[in-house]
Amino acid sequence: MNGNMLATLLPLVLLLVVMYFLLIRPQKKREKQVNQMRSNVRVGDEIITIGGICGKVVKTKDESLVIQVGADKVKFEIMRWSVSKVVENAKPTKKVSVPSSEEETEEEDAPKKAMPRRLKKKAAQEEKAEEPESAEEAAPEEEPAEEAAAEEQK
Secondary structure, three states: OHHHHHHHHHHHHHHHHHHHHHHHHHHHHHHHHHHHHHHOOOOOOEEEEOOOOEEEEEEEOOOEEEEEEOOOOEEEEEEHHHEEEEEEOOOOOOOOOOOOOHHHHHHHHOOOOOOOHHHHHHHHHHHHHHHHHHHHHHOOOHHHHHHHHHHHHO
8 A cells, every 4th residue: 555655646746846846946036036136226227117118217215216207207106026127227437538628627517407498498599699699799890881881872
């Protein structure tokens, strides 16, 4: 009876061992890699969520991320576990520049402020408005000559 019982349980035990090595172990490895990838997400990484949303990581927290999505740059918060994959890792940039003149160093030292689009447009319009004024200021000597020529024609 012991031999009969051993012959009955042996295929079942072998089946469990094979299932462990073919299914359970690789799944645990994959899960470990995914958890490592999710914990290594940094600011600047481009990600795809499990819902299919593509975005760029703007801020990281313990269990959540703030991502920026679309042309309007809408920001919203997602949980770390909802990251499907990292498309592009953020590359640390080292800024190495040799300034050729003092003007460039002054411009680099001044803090750059981000301006909304409408303010950028307004500033551009003001610059365009200043250009004709400066052209008029630079050419007041020509105006009397033009006026005299116009009066002569009358």
